[in-house]
Amino acid sequence: MDVCDAVTPLTPAEQAFVAEINRSWTREDVLARLKRDLQTAVEIELATIPIYLYTYYSLVRNAESGETISDAQLYANKAGGILMSVAVEEMLHMSLSANILWSMGVMPQLYGKAPAAYPTPLPYHNPRGPMGPDGRTAVLIPLAKLSFEQLWHFLQIEYPEQWDASPQDRHWDTIGQFYSYIRCLLNTQFLADSDFQRGAMASAIQPYNYSPNNVDTVYPSGGFDPWKPAPPATASWAGTMQGAAAAAVYPDADDSHAGRSPLIAIRSIRDAATAIDTICDQGEGKPIPKIGPSPYDDPSKEEESHYVKFLGLQAQFADYAGTTEQRPSQPPPPTDVIQPAVTSKELLHAKLLVDMPESPVAASYPEHYVDIANFCSACFQYMLVMTETIYLVPPAQQKLFFNEGLHRSMIWVLDKYIRTIRQIPIPEGAYAGKCMGPTFENVSLGDRLHAFQGLTAYGNKAIAAANALIHRHDPRRVVEHPGHLQRPGRATARAAKVEKADDELVSVLQNVIYYVGVTICKTGTDNAPMHLPDVGPYWAAAQQR
Structure with a gap:
């Protein structure tokens, strides 16, 4: 079901902040702050990409064949597919922020803008955030192989914004608060569609350059016969083992975006607001007014938010039982926890995890x-x-x-x-x-x-x-x-x-x-x-x- 998200209406906190801006700021203030924050948005999304890729490449996804695949290999494949699905969407978010900035006549800056060293904070994040794996609240994300602790760091990155949280572009607690600030700037009286027509729309990164899934995001739901051909849509197989096509899981949904396509070139205020909505919904979940984020990032509920994807992976680790991790009221922890639970030691022993150093230089x-x-x-x-x-x-x-x-x-x-x-x-x-x-x-x-x-x-x-x-x-x-x-x-x-x-x-x-x-x-x-x-x-x- 391909139903695109609607643009999220402003919350009462956002409406109050827009009124304050309209009352006390100038057009020049808004334009300067918006351009600065969009470049920061590019750098926030860029900061997450090496982190997720490093953990992705610690996994070995092809140690066992489809017919004899073990539970541990199934988990490694699922973790790899989900990690890459999130990394792909972070690249989308970086491109969307860059496209908005380009539309305002500013060349986005990426070269040399990744974090200077790891473990790293996210740009302008509150240095104290949701509790991490060591029981402390410092938000410093390492480059590290897959583990219960590393997934906890990922939850710190993707922690959902609470309903009616105040917009913040500095010392923000959640990425949603940061983008909420940008959404408020877009809704002020000072901007016009012409402000987003200063960079040639045809020269922006075009929608055809993005695909939500690729060979690295797909993972199998169970054992499969790799030699069985993909069946026609109307065919059914009598064999006891499904084919690869039937076992394939695509973690990124086609309708996981607001507007006409996931990646859009910008030509209006509404286009910019639509792009911001896609970024927020995919990371934290589609907002439910007066409640908070849902576990899903799309109206058809075919794709989980980044936070829930990582929470589901973390819940498979033995360390998850009895954890004191602080979570918002939404979404709830997963219930489909596999047994026996996963440990990094077992994954290393099975040669499904590469023992790469933490935050190497x-x-x-x-x-x-x-x-x-x-x-x-x-x-x-x-x-x-x-x-x-x-x-x-x-x-x-x-x-x-x-x-x-x-x-x-x-x-x-x-x-x-x-x-x-x-x-x-x-x-x-x-x-x-x-x-x-x-x-x-x-x-x-x-x-x-x-x-x-x-x-x-x-x-x-x-x-x-x-x-x-x-x-x-x-x-x-x-x-x-x-x-x-x-x-x-x-x-x-x-x-x-x-x-x-x-x-x-x-x-x-x-x-x-x-x-x-x-x-x-x-x-x-x-x-x-x-x-x-x-x-x-x-x-x-x-x-x-």
């Missing part, structure tokens, strides 16, 4: 590992530069740029690179005994005009570092031409004189070099470029306007 990795980690951060930063560049790409070319740039960087580079480096054990130093994880640091690529050259420099250092480690273990397998490597496969045992562990590590390091090549220098058999696009020409053209 590249400088604390051993020699050579540093450059491998820094290239991952450089890819993340270049992805942010490419997101900004979308606004400079001619509208007719935006879809191609998005597919060749953003999709390739997220799906074929960053995703595969992180899955590769998490196979590298750390032999010494602060993280000895763990496996590598991404650091998502604000490494500098230089100015945007030369960002691809900066990315290439990080890539060349990563290649050199991987080759240095390969040379340490098996000098015959050093890679000289990463741009022409064949697609990597599974590691296999080599000559008897080379230990299996070393052989597997060398294969992983070769894969590191391969994905660097995909990013900066990979070409096809016809010598056509297959690497990420150089955004420099777009920024050069913008400077000449």
